[in-house]
Amino acid sequence: MVSIIDRVRGRTDAPVLPEPEPEDIFEEMTLQEHLEELRQRILYSSIAIAIAFVIGLLLAFPLLGVMADFSGLETFVLISPTEGFSTFMRVGFYIAVALAMPVLMYQLIAFMGPGMTSEERYYVRLALIPVTILFVAGMAFAFFIVVPRALNFLAGFGAGGYGPVVFEDAFRASEILSFYFRLMLWIGLVFQMPVVIFVLVKLGIVSTERLASIRKFMLIGCMIAAAIITPTPDPFNMLLVAIPMYLLYELGLLLSRFSIGWVATPEAGAGPDPDESDETRR
Structure with a gap:
C-alpha cells in the first residue's frame, strides 16, 4: 500500500518492503x-x-x-x-x-x-504544537503591531495628517472587524512558513541546498507578498511584514538543515537514519 508521503513524492507503485509492523497496517473501515x-x-x-x-x-x-x-x-x-x-x-x-x-x-x-502510517501520524502530531504557536504569534503580531499602524496611516491620509483636510474619519464597526481579522488570518498563515519548509524537506520534495540557492528570489517574493497583504502603500508597514516573513524562511531552512539525517519513530522519538552516510548528513 502506498503511503501519503509516497503519493506526495509522486510514487504510485508500492515499494518492496518487509512485512509491516501491526501498527503500520492501515485500518480497513x-x-x-x-x-x-x-x-x-x-x-x-x-x-x-x-x-x-x-x-x-x-x-x-x-x-x-x-x-x-x-x-x-x-x-x-x-x-x-x-x-x-x-x-x-x-x-x-x-x-x-x-x-x-x-x-x-x-x-x-x-x-x-x-x-496514515505510524511515521506520518508522528510527524503530524509533532507539527501541532509549532503550528499552533506560530499561528497565535502571527495573529498577535498583526493585532498589536501591523493593524494599528496600518489604520493610523489610513486614518491620517486625507484627514490632515499628510496634507489638507479633505476627509473625515468615521469607520464602521463591521469594516474594522473585517480589516482586523483578515490581516490576522493572512499573517498567521504566513508565520507557518518554517513548518511548511520543514515538511517539504522531510518529504523529499525540495532540498535545503535548493532553498539556500534561491534566497534572493525569496527575499523579493517576501516583499511582493507583504505588499499584497498590507493594505497601505507606505514602505514601513510593508517592511513590518516582509522582514519577519524572510526571517521565518531562514528559520525553516535552519531547522531543516538540522533535521537532515534524522528520522522519527513513534516509540523512540527521532534518531539518525542508519542508511544515510555521514557525508550526506553534513
Missing part, C-alpha cells in the same frame, strides 16, 4: 464506519465550538474596546439597526473558533489517522 466516525468528529467539534462561543460572547465587548483603543478611535460607527448585534456575534464566533481550534485540529487528525 467500511463506508458506514467512515460515516459514523465523521458524524462523531463533527459532533465533538460542534460541542467544542458551542462551549467556546459562550466564552466568546463574554469576551466580545472587551475585545472590541481593545480594538478601538489600538486603532486610535473612541467609538465605531453603526449605520444600520442590526450592525451592532451582528458585529457582536461575529466577534464572539471568531473568538470561539480560535479557542476551539486545538479540539478541531485533534478531531481532524483523529479522523485521518486510519489512513
Whole structure:
C-alpha cells in the first residue's frame, strides 16, 4: 500500500518492503464506519465550538474596546439597526473558533489517522504544537503591531495628517472587524512558513541546498507578498511584514538543515537514519 508521503513524492507503485509492523497496517473501515466516525468528529467539534462561543460572547465587548483603543478611535460607527448585534456575534464566533481550534485540529487528525502510517501520524502530531504557536504569534503580531499602524496611516491620509483636510474619519464597526481579522488570518498563515519548509524537506520534495540557492528570489517574493497583504502603500508597514516573513524562511531552512539525517519513530522519538552516510548528513 502506498503511503501519503509516497503519493506526495509522486510514487504510485508500492515499494518492496518487509512485512509491516501491526501498527503500520492501515485500518480497513467500511463506508458506514467512515460515516459514523465523521458524524462523531463533527459532533465533538460542534460541542467544542458551542462551549467556546459562550466564552466568546463574554469576551466580545472587551475585545472590541481593545480594538478601538489600538486603532486610535473612541467609538465605531453603526449605520444600520442590526450592525451592532451582528458585529457582536461575529466577534464572539471568531473568538470561539480560535479557542476551539486545538479540539478541531485533534478531531481532524483523529479522523485521518486510519489512513496514515505510524511515521506520518508522528510527524503530524509533532507539527501541532509549532503550528499552533506560530499561528497565535502571527495573529498577535498583526493585532498589536501591523493593524494599528496600518489604520493610523489610513486614518491620517486625507484627514490632515499628510496634507489638507479633505476627509473625515468615521469607520464602521463591521469594516474594522473585517480589516482586523483578515490581516490576522493572512499573517498567521504566513508565520507557518518554517513548518511548511520543514515538511517539504522531510518529504523529499525540495532540498535545503535548493532553498539556500534561491534566497534572493525569496527575499523579493517576501516583499511582493507583504505588499499584497498590507493594505497601505507606505514602505514601513510593508517592511513590518516582509522582514519577519524572510526571517521565518531562514528559520525553516535552519531547522531543516538540522533535521537532515534524522528520522522519527513513534516509540523512540527521532534518531539518525542508519542508511544515510555521514557525508550526506553534513
